[in-house]
Amino acid sequence: NAGVTQTPKFQVLKTGQSMTLQCAQDMNHEYMSWYRQDPGMGLRLIHYSVGAGITDQGEVPNGYNVSRSTTEDFPLRLLSAAPSQTSVYFCASSWGRGGQPQHFGDGTRLSIL
Amino acid sequence: TQLLEQSPQFLSIQEGENLTVYCNSSSVFSSLQWYRQEPGEGPVLLVTVVTGGEVKKLKRLTFQFGDARKDSSLHITAAQPGDTGLYLCARLGNQGGKLIFGQGTELSVKP
Numbered sequence: 001n002a003g004v005t006q007t008p009k010f011q012v013l014k015t016g017q018s019m020t021l022q023c024a025q026d027m028n029h030e031y032m033s034w035y036r037q038d039p040g041m042g043l044r045l046i047h048y049s050v051g052a053g054i055t056d057q058g059e060v061p062n063g064y065n066v067s068r069s070t071t072e073d074f075p076l077r078l079l080s081a082a083p084s085q086t087s088v089y090f091c092a093s094s095w096g097r098g099g100q101p102q103h104f105g106d107g108t109r110l111s112i113l
Numbered sequence: 114t115q116l117l118e119q120s121p122q123f124l125s126i127q128e129g130e131n132l133t134v135y136c137n138s139s140s141v142f143s144s145l146q147w148y149r150q151e152p153g154e155g156p157v158l159l160v161t162v163v164t165g166g167e168v169k170k171l172k173r174l175t176f177q178f179g180d181a182r183k184d185s186s187l188h189i190t191a192a193q194p195g196d197t198g199l200y201l202c203a204r205l206g207n208q209g210g211k212l213i214f215g216q217g218t219e220l221s222v223k224p
Binding site: 041 | 153161
C-alpha cells in the first residue's frame with residue numbers, strides 16, 4: 001500500500017511565485033489535512049477536509065488554498081509565496097471526521113527565496 | 114486554552130538510560146495520541162490513550178494518561194540509539210475535526 005503520497009519532496013521557489021503541493025491517499029479515508037512543521041513549533045494545522053467538497057480552515061490558513069474534488073486527492077496551493085512560508089509541509093489522512101490517528105506522508109520541504 | 118505543552122524540548126542521553134517525556138494541558142481532553150517522527154519522514158502513531166489513569170506499554174515504552182485527563186507521560190526504559198527522534202503528543206481540539214499537536218520533544222540517544 002502506498003498510504004499517503006506527497007509530491008514533490010523538495011521545492012525551491014522565488015518570492016511571489018505560486019505552486020501546488022500534491023497529496024494523494026489510497027486508503028479511502030474521509031478526513032485529510034495539511035500541516036506545516038517549523039523548528040520548535042510542532043505541527044500546525046493549515047486546512048482540513050472531512051470529505052469530498054468540504055474544507056475548513058485550521059490554525060494558520062492565510063496564504064494557502066485547498067480544494068477536495070475527490071476522496072483521494074487534497075492539493076495545497078500557495079497563491080503568492082513568501083519567505084515566511086519556508087517550512088516542511090505534511091499531508092495526513094484518517095478515517096472518520098477528525099480526531100482519529102493520522103497517517104502522514106513523508107513531507108514536502110519548501111524553501112522560498 | 115487548548116495548547117499542549119511538552120517537556121523537555123530537547124533531551125540527549127546515553128544508551129541504557131531511562132527517560133520521561135511530559136505532555137500537559139490546562140484543559141481536560143478526551144484522548145491523547147503519541148507519535149514518533151524520524152528525520153526525513155512523517156510522524157507515525159505510537160499509541161492512543163483514552164481513559165484517565167490508563168497505562169499502555171509498547172515494548173520499552175510506557176504511556177500514562179493522568180487521572181484528571183490533563184496530562185500524559187511517555188517513559189522509555191533502557192533507551193537505545195534507535196529511539197532517537199521527535200516525540201509528539203496530540204489531542205482533539207474543542208471545536209472538533211482538528212488535531213492539536215504539542216511542540217515536540219527531540220530525543221537523541223548516543224551509543
